[in-house]
Amino acid sequence: MDDELRERVEREAEKHALLNAVKHESDADVGAIMGPLMGDNPDFREHGDEIxxxxxxxxxxxxxxxxDAKRDRLEELAPEELAEIEAEDEEDEHDLPDLPNADEYDEIRMRCAPNPNGPWHVGHARMPAVIGTYKERYDGWFCVRFDDTDPETKRPDLDAYDQILDAVDYLGFEPDAVYRASDRVETYYDHARELIELGGAYTCSCPAEEFSELKNAGESCPHRDADPEDVMAEFExxxxxEYDSGEMVLRVKTDIEHKNPALRDFVAFRMIDTPHPREEASEYRCWPMLDFQSGIDDHLIGITHIIRGIDLQDSAKKQRFVYDYFDWEYPEVIHWGHVQVDAYDVPMSTSSIKELIDDGELDGWDDPRAPTLASLERRGIRGEAITEAMVELGTSTSNVDxxxxxxxxxxxxxxxxxxxxxxxxxxGTQVPLGGSPPAEANPPLHPDHEDRGVREIPVDDAVLLESGDLxxxxxxxxxxxLGCFQYTRDVxxxxxxxIDVVREGDVDVVHWVPATESVPVRMRTPDGDVTGRAEPGVADLEGDEVVQFERVGFARIDRHDDEETVVYYTHP
Structure with a gap:
């Protein structure tokens, strides 16, 4: 390791050690900082034995x-990261920290920028929940912008546009505007032309592997210093x-010797032969990369604050090169960790869920086993409950569960x-009744609301009990x-x-249904379908009504088929 590299390693290590120490108010830990250090500086990896x-x-x-000395030194080296740590620790009346420098803007403007390649899973709810909550706090503005400029690798699903907007509505928010990036391709072309005129971009026909070798070596490709007029002609x-996929790209000139090779002369436009599924965009073959498209749109739409995953830190760094060429001010950025959701066997991935649906292993996006918002809605879970849980997670840079x-x-x-x-x-297990019980049972519709009245459950010659209640x-x-019974001679x-026998603790209370007049029910749950029988009045309930099956849990009435009532299990 030469002296220059050692100096860089020491400088970066000091920053990460201070971040670790200040964040946890303790001594820094070598093991804890190695991952972030190597992630931010991928060129260190080849010296992994010495680092x-x-x-x-x-x-x-x-x-x-x-x-105090650690904090002061961190403020010198990385003031933005220190501010982020302190914002996380800030305690006020909100679950979310204040937006950075919010008082410097006339209006807070934020965006939710989904890729419409399918309906949303549970993890997707975090972004609109947090952005919508910030909008309400600051009386701000937010849009949904569909970043759909990749018609091949992350091919848009035409149904997903409306499905995602429905999901935002389900979570309790209404965007102030909706954009589709595939409608704005000409705008991106215009800015690419301007960038070329500024000397900030060049066309490159180097094979990908050849350019990668040059980039990793910190060497320019032969096209980098081409005349802007020639670059413009090739871009047109x-x-x-006129080029095939992979034949030509437009690159942004950055620093070919930048410490992070990923930031060296990155691609802004590439050729894609696969037509876009939207008819309005199907003729385009030259498509912007997400970092270019998103950066241009954030400025033109007037976004003041961006929230994105911590794994996308390079996106901000790439876009700042473009902003510097145009002399634009970059928005405030909040990076957060991933959200991980428990309780599901199905992967939290749009492509994985789609594959399971295509293979017939899931019935659809609203299958109760699927970790999707459509599934939660069909189960009778309010969007407000999801939003509240997501907001409670805050905006930590750490992964959260x-x-x-x-x-x-x-x-x-x-x-x-x-x-x-x-x-x-x-x-259920069927058990005969004896001893002349009442002809009808009248338990309350709700124990806390006598004014709602009672249920009318007929009593016939036998009841069904859950096996564990026999x-x-x-x-x-x-x-x-209904009343007290003694189990004698299988009756x-x-x-x-x-009721005093219950109050004295001598008798267990169990639920039951009449054996003959009960209603067959199929309850769809995240663990699979469960069959049973319900009291007769369930057959008369309206679809979409949520009830509590006593000692079982809440469920949403989905539909009444000819042979059974189908309900979706909500939760305990």
Whole structure:
């Protein structure tokens, strides 16, 4: 390792050590900083055997400083990162930290920029939930901009445009504007031409592997210093579609010796032979790369604050080169970690979910086993519950875990008071009744709302109990809403005892349904379908109504088929 490289390693290691120490208010840890250090500086990897020794010495020196000295030094080296850490730690009345420099803008303007390659999974909800919440806090503005300029690798799904807008509405927000990048290709062409005139871009026909070798060596390709007039002519031929896919690209001139090879003369436009699925854009063959397209749009639309994944830090760095050429001011940027969702066996990936649907392993995007917003909505989960859970995650740069139980808890608060109670018996065991019980049971529709009245459940010669509720011989049991019974000689004999036997703790309370007049039910759950029978009144419930099956959980009535009622399990 030469002296120049060692100096760079020490400088970068010091920054990451200070970030680690200040963030956790403790000594820096070598193991914890190696990943971020190597991620930010991929050219260090070829010296992987030597780097830890250098880093260890730097970490030792950092750890000799007290907290205030560490913070002061970090403020010198990386003021933006320090501000981000302190914003994360800021405690106020909001779950979300204040937007950086918000008071410097007349209006806060943000964007949600999805790729419309399919309906949204649960993780996608975080962006509109947070942006919509910021809009409400600052009385700001936000748009949905479909970044759909890749008709091949991330090919748009024509149905996804409306499905995504429906998802935003489901989460409780209405965008102030909607854009489709594929409608704005001519705008990107115009800015590319201007960039060429400024000497900031050049056409390149180097094979990808050949350019990669030159770039990694910090050497210019032979096209880099071409005359702007020649570059413009070749770009116009790109626009006219005269090149095949992979034959010609337009590159942004950056720093060919930049410490991060990914930022060296990156591609702004490339040729794609596959037509765009939208008819309005199907004639284009020269398409902008996402970093160029998004950067241009953010400026033209007037975006003041961008939220993006921490893995996209290079995007901001690339776009700043373009902004510098045009003398534009770059928006404020918040980087956050990924959100990871528990409780699903299906991968949280649009392409994976689509593959499972195509293979027939899932019934569709709203299959209860799918980790999608369409699935949660069909299960009867309110969008507000999801939004609240996402906002509670904040904007940490660390990866965060979202427990579905937090969404369920939020939703329970929203629906419990208005959801009437019903009985559903799964995997029921039939037991005869004896002893002249009442002819009808009348449990309340809701225990906290007597004014709603009672259910009318007929009592016939037998009931169905869940297998786990079947009492032992000579044991008593209270059939909810009906009365006390003793299990004798395989028959539940009505005893006529009052509710005091339950209050005294001697008798278990169980739910039940009449064996003959109950309704067959198929309950669709994230773990698969469950069959059972429900009290007769369930057959008369309107579709989309959410009920609580006592001792089972909440469920949304989906439909009444000829042979069964289909419900979707919401949560416990």
């Amino acid at each position: 830890p020794g250098v880093v260890g010495g730097v970490v030792g020196r950092v750890n000799d400083l007290d907290y 031929r790109m626009v006219q579609g 979202l427990a579905m139980s937090s969404i369920y808890a939020n939703n329970r608060e929203l629906i419990d008071d208005e959801s009437d109670r019903r009985f559903l018996v799964r995997d 009492p032992q011989r000579e044991e008593r049991v209270w059939l909810k809403g 539940l004999q009505y005893t006529g005892e009052d």
